[in-house]
Amino acid sequence: MNLPQVSGAVSTAPADIQHLSFRVRQARYALPIELVREIIEYGQITSVPMMPACIHGVINLRGNVVPVLDLAARFGMERTVPSKRTCIVIIELELNESLQRIGLVVDAVDAxxxxxxxxxxxxxGFGAGIRTEFIAGMARDERGFTIILDVRKVLSLDDILQISQAMAQAS
Incomplete structure (x- = not known):
């Protein structure tokens, strides 16, 4: 009996991607779910001297030092004051041929x-409330628009260098 071959993909076009949506202030943002490793409660963050205002510091995540960046501050808003819904979204990016985990402070995770x-x-071209180079696209649904972030542009090379230095100082 010949059985049909089944590939790993389930009738989804490559451009149709799941995203984690979250809020920073009143705006809705999203990141591709493939970058997200976990979502943790906002907790004890160790500040690191001489970091830009958008970097809260570092956390110990199961023995690993993870830098934490405040998205609101990165977008030019006031630094986040933690509330009961404030979370840290742990993402993982490949940088210089190694995986780097970074925590992003968000006001709330939605879905x-x-x-x-x-x-x-x-x-x-304008009017999104953040620098346009941070935006990969705008997704429309029944609730309005969700801004899809280009996380590599949000985390500029200078920021990544400072984060790496912060991790070296904290360990």
Missing amino acids: VLDIQAADVEPAP
Whole structure:
């Protein structure tokens, strides 16, 4: 009996991706779920001297030192004052051929969204409240727009260098 071959993909176009949606102030943002490793409660953060205002410091995550960046401060807003819904989204990026975990402070995590490529529009030239180079696209749904972040642009090379230095100082 010949059985049909089944691939790992389930009838989803490559551009249709799941995203984690969250809020920073009143705006809705999203990141591709493939970057997200976990979501933790905002907790004890060790400050590191001489870091930019957008870097809260570092946390100990199961024995690993993880730098924590405040997205609101990175977007030019006031630094986040933690509340009961404030979370740290732990993402993992490949930088210089090694994996780097970074915590992103957000006001609240909302949901995992299935964003279809047809529902994504290019970044507007102005009016999004953050620098346009931080925006990979704008996803439209019944509640309005969700800003899809280009996390590599949000974390500039200078920031990543400072984060690496902070990790070296903290260990």
